[in-house]
Amino acid sequence: MLPTKHKSSLPYTLHNKKGKQYVCVSVPANLRHLYGGPQIRRSTGTSDRAVALERAAEKYRDIIKDLEDKESQLDPFVEGIRDILQHEGADVNEWYRSGQIKLVVRGDKTAAARMTGSRITVDVEGKLATLVENWSGKTYLELAGMVTGLGYALPQALLSGLSQNDHSAIMEATKPVGIPPSVIGKAYRDDPELAEAMFKNAPATTQHVELQTAKTLMPTFSKWAERYKADKADKDSADVQHKRARSCAMFLKVCGDFPLNEYDKVHMLDMARYMDDDEDGKQWAHKTIKNYVSYTKQAFDYTGETRNNLGKIILSAHPFHNLRLGEFGAPAKPYISFNSDELHSIFNQELPRLDKLLLAILVTTGMRLDEASLMTWERVIKHEGTLCFALVDQINGNNQEQVLVKNTGSKRFIPIPEVIKPLLGNFGVGRIFSHRIDKEGKSEAAASDALMPYVRKVCAHPQKVLHSFRHTFIDLTREMDITDVETRKFITGHSLGDVGGEYGSGPSMGKRLAILNGIKHPWLV
Structure with missing residues (x-):
């Protein structure tokens, strides 16, 4: 509430007035009704700025003591609801000047709008107009009712400083009594005359108080x-x-x-x-x-990144940092590669050409299932003189439909190994495979449903699935004792990718193709 020292300046300023240097401090908004203006000035008794600076610290301490004395005179209950009322347009300092707080309420927040369900009324000229109400609080009970009427809950801690009578009055007002506003609202629509009679017997809107058991500034x-x-x-x-x-x-x-x-x-x-x-x-x-x-x-x-309707951060800190979760849950079960016998058995089945092509792409390129199942003929192109699968957004300088891959590092060119070229058949247009695309734009679920039966006819191990082909490909490159790990990572999409910007375009297509053609796939012959 009181002035705090700024990181790069003194907590006060020196002003020259009528030949004297004055120490000036801004008065907090909630204390300005106790002073003649927005600043407090204390004379240093000298025109010499150097001398004034020597005396300024003592003058500043005097000002702060005065502010603290004044702050101790404030009403804790009123200060506890200051932010709410000020946010809604009330002059809270009016409480200290005249013993009441007035507020003009419009539209949805008016008592009439909550009762009737409409923020519109008919004015004296018969025209539609927004509802306007003038509220006033002269007692703690009425102020509590204003807070509730505006749609907030009264902080329960504020009741502890009240007299027994005021405390009891507010607690009594928290009890639901009379006819619910929703019932009166329905009556207004069905029978206005009956509603008027009901309204006269219903408790005034500002008499009803909600504590922090309902709508609060701290959400559940x-x-x-x-x-x-x-x-x-x-x-x-x-x-x-x-x-x-x-x-x-x-x-x-x-x-x-x-x-x-x-x-x-x-x-x-x-x-x-x-x-x-x-x-x-x-x-x-x-x-x-x-x-x-x-x-x-x-x-x-x-x-911590969001403000409430008073402009304040919802929660400045929370306790969920540095959680140790290592002891919880079953450990991850890695995918297991297929062995040679399993690969022979999978590809020796009677496979439709496109199913065999998709499985062959997985095992010969290490491509992810979704990358392969979404492949289009327009992405089968020559790049650097090599026939490739192009998982990039721009081909030969022309923008294509945005490719759906795991991350930027997965946007890459993958040379087509010689062993699967015969399976490509005659090139066409559009998607190579016809597995259904879900609302996320992916087709791996449908592709998995179509292809997994071929795997399960050969092996039932739960860790041997279609993604195992990717692991199998990586294992096959390791068996070749390939020392060019960077090129292998560009092929599988574990690198920065071919659109990695400042890091260049990656290894040449020739180097990639040499690795791919160097892997033997007897199960495809």
Whole structure:
């Protein structure tokens, strides 16, 4: 509340007035009604600036003591609701000048609008106009009612400094009495005369008080989670939206719904413990637990990046940092490569040409399933004189439909090995494969459904799936004792990619093709 020292300047200024140097300090807004202006001035008694600077510190201390004395005279209850009332346009200092606070309320926040469901009325000339009401609070009870009427909850801690009578009056006003506004509103629409009679018997809007059990400036996690998900939705894929939703739902299920500032570090660990051994005895994967914790933590991170309707940060800090999750969840089970016998068995089946082509692309190039299943004939081009699969947005200087790959490093040219060229057949237009594309623009789910039966006829190991072809390709390059690891990474998309900017365009197509053609694939012959 009181002035604080700025990083690069003194907490006061020196002004020359009528030949004297004065120490000047800005008066906080909540104390200005006690002073004649926005500044306090104290004369140093000299015109010499050097001498004035020597005396300034003592004068500044005198000013601060005076401000602190004045601040101690303020009404704690009124100061506790100052931000709310000022935000709504009230002059809170009026309380100290005249013993009341007045407020002009318009539209949806008027009592009439809440009762009737309409912010519009008919003026004396018969024209439609926005509802306007003049509110006034002369007692603590009336001020509490104003706060509630504006849509806020009264901080319960403010009641502790009141007299017994004022405290009892406000607590009595928290009890729901009379006819609910929703009932009166319906009556206004159905029978205005009956509604008028009901309204006369209903408690005045400003007499009803809500404490922090209802709508507060500190939202509960459930309400905050809805805002967090909605605010992030525009930039999120559907998959990420679902992950955020599932993570928040899990946190609520395990930890309960409380105001955001009431959670502690153990709450997040409780969620991890639950997922380590849930009510059905299931142990979730360690990676999944980490993801759930991460998305839930992001919800709390977002509280520090967002202001409430008073312009204040929702939550300046939260406890969910440096969480140790290593002990929770089942360890990750890596994909396992296919051995030579399994590869022979897979490709010796009666495979439709396009299914065989897709499987062959996976094992001979290490391409990801989604990259291959979305491939189009327009992306089968010659680049640097070599026939390639082009996973880039621009081909031969022309912009193409944006390629959907895992990351920038995956945007690359992959030479087509000689062993699969016969499978390409006659080139066409559009997509090479016809697996259904989901709303995320991906087709790996449909491609997996179509191709996994060929794998399962050969091996039932749960860690041997279509992605195992990528691991198999990497193992085959290792068996060749390839020392050019950088080129291999450019082929598989583990590098900076061919659009890596300042790092250049990567190894030549000739070097990549030499590696690809050097790998033997007897199961394809």
